[in-house]
Amino acid sequence: MEKPTPRRDVLDKMTRPSRSIRVVAKIRGFADLEAGPANSASVIKPRFSGDEQTSSCKESYKLDYCYEQNEGNDMIFEREVKPLIHGVFDGLNATIIAFGARGSGKTHVIQGSDKEPGLAVLAVAEFLSRIEEIGRSISVSVYEISQDHVHDLLDPKQSTVTILKDGQGIIQLKGLSQVPVKSISEFEKLYLAGNNSSKPMQKIASECTHRSHKGLIVHISSTSETVSKMNFVDLAGFEDARRKSSEGLNLIEITKVNNSIYALHKVVNALNANENHVPYRESKLTRMLQDSLGGKSRILMLTCLNPSFCQDSMYMMSLASQSCQAVNRTVPETAKKVNSSAKPMVLSSHKSQLTGSVSTSRKPQMHFSIKKAYGLTSEIKERKKLFDEASHLTKSKKISVKASSSSDIALAIDSSVQQEVFSPLGAINPQETIVLDKSIGMSSRCEVGDMNSPWENFNMFGTEVKRSYVQNYLQLLNTGSKEQLKSLKGIGEKRASSILKLRDESLEPFKELDDLKALNLSSKQIAKMMKMGVGDIFS
Numbered sequence: 335m336e337k338p339t340p341r342r343d344v345l346d347k348m349t350r351p352s353r354s355i356r357v358v359a360k361i362r363g364f365a366d367l368e369a370g371p372a373n374s375a376s377v378i379k380p381r382f383s384g385d386e387q388t389s390s391c392k393e394s395y396k397l398d399y400c401y402e403q404n405e406g407n408d409m410i411f412e413r414e415v416k417p418l419i420h421g422v423f424d425g426l427n428a429t430i431i432a433f434g435a436r437g438s439g440k441t442h443v444i445q446g447s448d449k450e451p452g453l454a455v456l457a458v459a460e461f462l463s464r465i466e467e468i469g470r471s472i473s474v475s476v477y478e479i480s481q482d483h484v485h486d487l488l489d490p491k492q493s494t495v496t497i498l499k500d501g502q503g504i505i506q507l508k509g510l511s512q513v514p515v516k517s518i519s520e521f522e523k524l525y526l527a528g529n530n531s532s533k534p535m536q537k538i539a540s541e542c543t544h545r546s547h548k549g550l551i552v553h554i555s556s557t558s559e560t561v562s563k564m565n566f567v568d569l570a571g572f573e574d575a576r577r578k579s580s581e582g583l584n585l586i587e588i589t590k591v592n593n594s595i596y597a598l599h600k601v602v603n604a605l606n607a608n609e610n611h612v613p614y615r616e617s618k619l620t621r622m623l624q625d626s627l628g629g630k631s632r633i634l635m636l637t638c639l640n641p642s643f644c645q646d647s648m649y650m651m652s653l654a655s656q657s658c659q660a661v662n663r664t665v666p667e668t669a670k671k672v673n674s675s676a677k678p679m680v681l682s683s684h685k686s687q688l689t690g691s692v693s694t695s696r697k698p699q700m701h702f703s704i705k706k707a708y709g710l711t712s713e714i715k716e717r718k719k720l721f722d723e724a725s726h727l728t729k730s731k732k733i734s735v736k737a738s739s740s741s742d743i744a745l746a747i748d749s750s751v752q753q754e755v756f757s758p759l760g761a762i763n764p765q766e767t768i769v770l771d772k773s774i775g776m777s778s779r780c781e782v783g784d785m786n787s788p789w790e791n792f793n794m795f796g797t798e799v800k801r802s803y804v805q806n807y808l809q810l811l812n813t814g815s816k817e818q819l820k821s822l823k824g825i826g827e828k829r830a831s832s833i834l835k836l837r838d839e840s841l842e843p844f845k846e847l848d849d850l851k852a853l854n855l856s857s858k859q860i861a862k863m864m865k866m867g868v869g870d871i872f873s
């Protein structure tokens with residue numbers, strides 16, 4: 335008897351992601367000449383869900399997944415990019431964007447190095463290995479966006495690239511060359527040379543700026559027509575313009591870079607929230623990528639993190655986490671409930687004793703920490719093995735590994751949950767997310783407990799709660815939608831519009847409560863708004 339064919343809608347449900355935007359992080363490995371593991375970042379997993387370490391976390395960032403230092407580009411490629419390639423062959427555009435603070439490893443992950451090919455190189459190799467059998471061809475474009483101008487890196491003679499939209503809403507990049515590629519060496523010659531500043535073609539752009547976004551478009555064509563494309567974007571590093579301005583760096587350049595990073599996040603948040611208006615026009619980059627960001631396109635936001643403490647990295651994490659939390663309305667109600675237990679995200683200005691956690695929003699938890707490392711190599715190896723195993727397990731099974739660090743932290747993964755976490759965009763439940771926490775370390779908390787009276791501890795805790803609340807509040811002001819802003823006590827239609835206007839016009843986000851004075855609020859009014867908000871928590 336002939337087997338019944340599964341219904342199309344059932345198939346769609348099984349194969350299509352419920353959420354088209356995935357947000358992951360990658361902690362950068364150490365460069366050859368960099369200082370060793372002192373003050374390094376590591377991922378630590380507590381013993382069990384609800385472990386004291388996790389419950390006391392003061393800073394948390396919720397993401398879909400976090401790749402550790404020892405997890406290389408090949409692993410990210412297998413788990414995150416390869417599934418997107420399947421979609422590209424089916425006609426769905428895909429975009430991979432690496433962003434983060436300066437020196438956080440964005441170029442390393444996208445472009446790679448002699449020792450370790452980047453995601454773009456691995457992807458092109460994968461395309462090349464499969465195009466012949468399906469009768470397709472590929473060509474590439476390489477560009478740079480500096481000071482709001484798009485330059486073709488494969489053709490130095492071209493003046494700046496113009497972004498146009500044709501009648502069918504497809505973005506046309508006038509003046510951007512498209513070069514056919516038949517082998518990986520051909521591609522590397524074009525791409526890696528195009529990104530090498532010693533090349534004359536780079537000169538046009540580097541004359542006007544030192545920092546730029548770099549992009550690669552892989553066009554997949556059948557006979558003459560482009561069927562789909564895959565974009566790789568290595569964003570210029572984020573830097574706090576206020577801090578750097580005093581050091582005499584190019585403030586305009588930094589501001590332009592930062593603005594385009596905010597603009598991109600606004601687009602991602604609007605797409606995630608399924609908003610009617612997506613602000614593509616706010617930056618050259620989002621305009622250029624318009625047809626590869628919306629619709630059925632799939633997006634991978636890759637947050638690159640410096641392995642040592644970096645305030646700019648923390649800020650990027652909070653943006654990423656915000657993008658991860660904005661949930662597409664098409665997500666089933668049950669999934670939304672899981673998300674509602676997401677931990678708050680808070681920016682920290684404390685540079686010492688940082689420990690944090692990475693955990694799924696369900697049970698398993700891992701901690702991200704910036705602290706002294708205690709010979710974690712064997713632990714890392716164990717974890718890698720564990721991850722590899724966990725990602726292939728299908729049955730529910732508990733695995734635990736004892737960590738070798740002096741803080742004596744063990745790891746426990748319920749693989750039934752992890753499997754969904756590891757499965758990338760194809761994950762059925764989009765809410766299997768991971769939290770990246772930052773808080774005061776275990777040992778320091780014990781010391782506090784020993785030295786202070788309960789009253790002093792209570793006061794200290796209160797201060798920390800207050801700081802966390804304010805940071806969350808500011809984060810919401812920086813990224814929330816109008817409706818979300820209006821849900822805050824003391825913010826109505828008019829004030830919400832003023833905040834959105836200020837966000838559009840201002841070069842910087844709200845970073846402290848005093849910044850609210852730009853909305854014509856007095857210190858007293860600001861304090862009142864805070865009190866009302868806190869009161870709400872207990873009402």
Ligand SMILES: Nc1ncnc2c1ncn2[C@@H]1O[C@H](COP(=O)(O)OP(=O)(O)OP(=O)(O)O)[C@@H](O)[C@H]1O
Nearest residue numbers: 362363364365435436437438439440441442570571
């Ligand atoms: N996984 C890694 N292993 C070893 N070294 C790395 C790794 N990732 C990055 N590096 C090194 O760290 C340094 C910074 O990396 P990279 O240039 O990729 O950062 P970036 O975020 O692109 O910097 P920028 O913001 O300046 O563009 C480089 O020297 C690079 O070789």
